[in-house]
Amino acid sequence: MKFRNYLETMTGIGIYPLISLLIFFIFFVGCLIYVFKADNNKMEEMKNIPLDE
Amino acid sequence: MELEKFSYDNRISRAFAFATIFWAVVGMLVGVIAAFQLAFPALNLDIAETTFGRIRPLHTNAVIFAFVGNGIFTAVYYSFPRVLKTRMYSDKLGWVHFWGWQFIIVLAAVTLLMGFTVSKEYAELEWPLDILITIVWVIFGINMFGTVLIRRERHLYVGVWFFLASWVTVAMLHIVNSLAIPVSFTKSYSAFAGVQDALVQWWYGHNAVAFFLTTPYLGLMYYFVPKAANRPIYSYRLSIVHFWSLIFLYIWAGPHHLLYTALPEWAQSLGTVFSIMLILPSWGGMLNGLFTLRGAWDKVRTEPVLKFFVVALTCYGMATLEGPLLSLKNVSSYSHYTDWIVAHVHVGALGWNGFLTFGMMYWLIPKIYRTELYSKKLASTHFWIGTLGMILYAIPMYWSGFKQSLMWKSFTPEGQLTYTFMDSVQSVIPFYILRAIGGTIYLAGVILMIYNLYKTTKIGSFEAEVEMQAPPLEKTYKAPAKAHWHSWIERRPTQLLVASFIVVAIGGAVEIIPTMLVKSNIPTIASVKPYTPLELQGRDIYIREGCYTCHSQMIRPFRDEVARYGEYSKAGEFVYDRPHQWGSKRTGPDLAREGGKNPNSWHFNHMLDPRSTSPGSIMPAYPWLFENDLNNKTLPDKIRVMQKFGVPYEKDYGKAKAQEDLDKQAQTITDDLKANKINISSKKEIIAVIAYLQRLGKDIKAEK
The missing domain is CATH 1.10.760.10 (Cytochrome c-like domain)
Structure with missing residues (x-):
């Protein structure tokens, strides 16, 4: 009995992981850029939200 | 600006806290029974309702959804009002949520023991209960989201993101995985078959771990660790990066439960790759928690709450390093199907979820009873008993896992299997006994906690309403000119919710849709016939x-x-x-x-x-x-x-x-x-x- 990987028959299947990787990568880089550019004072302020009740 | 007066309601958080402790005992007790049954089969009592096959799903469901579930709700109902500077959106919805959830748990326990199960791990409940869960979950969501909308604090604290993202993801996972056609009120057949069903099930199963046991507990950690240490979280920047990467990566990791199975190769590889990447955001969270204690390590020596938190975070770190390693195909070939996995999940459940919950309780109960903990010494004893129980649980299970695997894979020089399956069963029974003892010790620690907390409630007086005042949010907020897109999203809960949903839906869609679409292309092996x-x-x-x-x-x-x-x-x-x-x-x-x-x-x-x-x-x-x-x-x-x-x-x-x-x-x-x-x-x-x-x-x- 020979088993064929049926996903191979899908046209353009290879693009799926590629697209998702790109979406993730761009989002992640954007996130990093924001984090490094973010204002220190604001970060301090947000950090302290749970502490000032 | 004029200050608005309002109050926090402690009654609902207290109700959830007590429910958490109650179900902890039930869930763990059932676990201990199941553990002893594996060593001594006579304990199955030859009765259907008390047999391991029905007890085990009860244990997993009770621990995950009753114990940890109520723990999540305790944290939400306590922390949301405080970081958002408002009362919860609706007291009534809160109580419907509380009683609805407890009702579901009781029904779940009864129906599982009666044998009404769909046999999907951690989602065994039959369709009427699935619908009930959806309704209560939506009520919880409305209450949580409503609170965010009426807040007086412009920025959403990172803990809030974790809870919101968890809510939306669990909703998606629960609905997709539970799709089925009912045969009767107590029986249904899954909408998916075979390979597709396995993929959907483990996409759900893994993310039940991710979005029920992990991300909401990170939300809990981000509130209670700073509170207990009385210092802000180590790095807010790290929390942002680690939040987005964690929810993005987690949703993809499910197929690592299906390595070397009949699941298509590409899906298996995807599961492995994303699991390895998960080390970074997971450790980001762990380090953020641990570093919060920098400069306060001396307090860890005297404060039982911090002791619990430190070990919880350490267990989280260990489990999230081990998880990705288990996702490597070569490691999985040894670990899969063995007790190794049982050890792995219990490091997470007993260490991370258990200890984080205990730490929260030791901090929260004295707080809402306006008093000090009855006995720090007893709490420290609980800490050591719990740790010992965990070690006595985990080490025998690792050992028996390795042993099983090595025995199964062993061949004689003549090319015959060295051991029968029964040989491997026989050789791990002593470890099963040790594990059951370890679990019992851990449970004994919980009993000690109950006594300590009970005494605490007796010496204190319950503060049902906490009076507060804060300025209202300005209606027309103008962001500073330099503001970045992320600070935009931090102010907008709806968009945050939608963005998190898109992020997690992508992973699910890319993995699951292709296997669905090709349904008709599955080479139906000619000789495979329907069941008679x-x-x-x-x-x-x-x-x-x-x-x-x-x-x-x-x-x-x-x-x-x-x-x-x-x-x-x-x-x-x-x-x-x-x-x-x-x-x-x-x-x-x-x-x-x-x-x-x-x-x-x-x-x-x-x-x-x-x-x-x-x-x-x-x-x-x-x-x-x-x-x-x-x-x-x-x-x-x-x-x-x-x-x-x-x-x-x-x-x-x-x-x-x-x-x-x-x-x-x-x-x-x-x-x-x-x-x-x-x-x-x-x-x-x-x-x-x-x-x-x-x-x-x-x-x-x-x-x-």
């Missing part, structure tokens, strides 16, 4: 008794597995399996090719008294299968539902022909038993079970 009515009935009993908790039906393409169990499993073999029964643990041997290996009489005796045919077996006996008549009332409906799914039974098969065929096949088996001097009515359930077991894996055997 009797086999279908037998299969439903197999599901009811939770056989999948100990037996896999998935032979991986390894030399030892093929030598031990037969030809490795192919995707095309499972097209009629709703749901799949691949299993995740081999406490007993694989059954994928059980059909025809043993005579009917062997199965008869084995199910009645497993030790009569297999000396040393730890399998429970199933005497009720020999007393109960097979219930064929729903058979026509079962056939009809299967036909709806496209199973090629002939037209109107369910009406009369199915019952005829069932009787005929049952008679054949009964006759065969009679020839072997066993007399039993052909109407008994055991006949259907034998029919099913004898069918397993035969379709492909026949082709050779």
